[in-house]
Amino acid sequence: MQTNLHPDILATDKGQRADAILRSCVHCGFCNATCPTYQLLGDELDGPRGRIYLIKDLLESNSVNQRAQTHLDRCLTCRSCETTCPSGVAYGELLEIGREHLAGETHVGEAIKRGWFQRLQRSGLVWLIPNATRFRRWARLGNWFRWLLPAMLRRPLPKLESNRAAPKNLELNPTADNEVGSVLLLDGCVQKAATPSTNSHLQQLLQNHNVRVERIAEDGCCGGATLHLGDGDGALGHMRALLDQVGPWLDKVDAIISSASGCGVTLKDYPRLLAQDADYLPKAVKLAEKLVDASEYLSALPLTTTSRLPKGVTAQAAPESKDATGVQLKVAWHSPCTLQHGQQLTGQVEKLLTAAGYLLVPVADAHICCGSAGTYAITQPKLSEQLQQQKVAALQAAAPDIIATANVGCQLHIGSAAQVPVVHWLTLLE
Ligand code: SF4
Ligand code: SF4
Structure with missing residues (x-):
């Protein structure tokens, strides 16, 4: 892709990096095929290729605009597009630069002004989430008054483990x-x-x-x-x-x-x-x-583990299921985007669970995000809920006893809609 970034942007390290990333994109559009928001909305600007063009435009004009903010906000940062891209475009890094530009961090002029609700919501999240004590107190309080809360606040409220x-x-x-x-x-x-x-x-x-x-x-x-x-x-x-x-x-x-x-x-x-x-x-x-x-x-460890269900979970009456006491437990595995796309780690958890005696059931569209995506369930509730429903249906299609994942965000998000328990996979190994 040809670029002509604004000289003030190009004079920065981030501008140089953005330029290199933009130039590596050949705008083939293969990435759109595996982008959850493109699949849901069908709008080119809600796919990776469209967002790349929006960021290019921001950095060439050294300006900000509402349209770009709307479409960049809708991106899950799932990086499924990076796994698909044949040219190795570092989309996640480019998105980070685009978002910081909109927030006024690389941009030389005014940052884009968000409405009061979004400003309040975002500063609340930045204050709340990184502090475990604060987060726990907020979730506990929210759960006590759950019945009083509107659906948009109730839905992302996590149920805390005792x-x-x-x-x-x-x-x-x-x-x-x-x-x-x-x-x-x-x-x-x-x-x-x-x-x-x-x-x-x-x-x-x-x-x-x-x-x-x-x-x-x-x-x-x-x-x-x-x-x-x-x-x-x-x-x-x-x-x-x-x-x-x-x-x-x-x-x-x-x-x-x-x-x-x-x-x-x-x-x-x-x-x-x-x-x-x-x-x-x-x-x-x-x-x-x-x-x-x-x-x-x-x-890398020679593990000695056997399959079992966590306390309080009952196996479905599937005749082919067997564990140490005669039931092979059926697990639907959800690999978080941060594991399969972000860290490019695939197959290892599956091998460990299989070696411990669990039966992994097939799950359709395993590369697609569950909609949790950090704070996405709060900032984009409608899209997040659609992805959650799709994911839960795919995970439950083969009637598993339990769903396992590797990230707390996915665990809580899928767990709030699934009919079977959702656990961290390590819980199944101990
Ligand atoms: S990011 Fe990759 S897959 Fe997407 S349009 Fe650019 S080169 Fe093609
Ligand atoms: S990070 Fe995910 S949601 Fe964002 S453009 Fe890439 S595939 Fe689409």
Whole structure:
């Protein structure tokens, strides 16, 4: 694609990068075929190719406009288009630049003014989500008064896991003689508040296999949600704070594990995101070198696990199902976009679950987003609900006993509409 970016934009590092990304697009349109918003709305400007043109126009004219904001807001940042693109266009990075431009961060003139409701909503999300205590209190309060809330507030309200859901008898770390590895387990923000048992299960599993597990009281938010809302500076603040917390551990463990794929995709990207920060870049590079998804780490361990349903879940009366007591449990696996498109990790969770004895049922359109997409369920409720309904129907088509996923956002979003329990896959492995 030919470009002619505004000289003021081209004079910036982000402008240079945007120019290179734009030039790599050959506008073939293959990406539209796997874009959820293009499939739903059928509008070229709600597909990746159209959005690329909108961003090009913004950066060439060094201006902002309402039309571009509307269509960029509707993008899920699922990056399904990146997986499909034959030219390797870094769409997610370009979108980030486009959104920051609209927010006035790379743009030399005025930022686009949002209406009061959107401003209030976005600043509320940026204040609430990265803080686990605040998020938990808000969700608890919201659930008490659920019946009073309008549907648009009630629907995205997460049901919090009870503290009792976490295993209580976490084993101690192995002795130096037995230790086969050491990891730092990151707790993050939303997962820590809503589904803390995920990391408890992972800790137990690792310690059962002689891996030393370290955790820190407050590692904090990775900055991903703030970044998606177009607040690049705010996101960098969270990243620096997390690096301050994690810094002392970087040389003390073999690996750093994120069990929420939405956080993992951002953490792995820290070297790029902090490239201009000479003070934090070395720590960002070291973190990214050691950062692995839980599935990557567990795939390298000789695991001894057997299938079972979590407490309180009953298997469907399917004759072909068998577990340790004679039932093979049917699992519908939902791979989050941040795992399959963002981190390009496919097949590992499926292998681990199959090896543990679960029967994975086929799921149609597995590459399509569930509509959770960070804060999308709140900022774009109608589109989010349509995607949620489609996803739940696809996941439940083969009558599974349970649905498993790898990101807390997807787990809560799908869980609020599914007829069967939705769990983090690690819950099935412990
Ligand atoms: S992003 Fe990739 S798939 Fe989409 S139009 Fe450009 S080159 Fe084609
Ligand atoms: S990130 Fe997802 S929603 Fe956005 S353009 Fe790409 S495929 Fe479409």
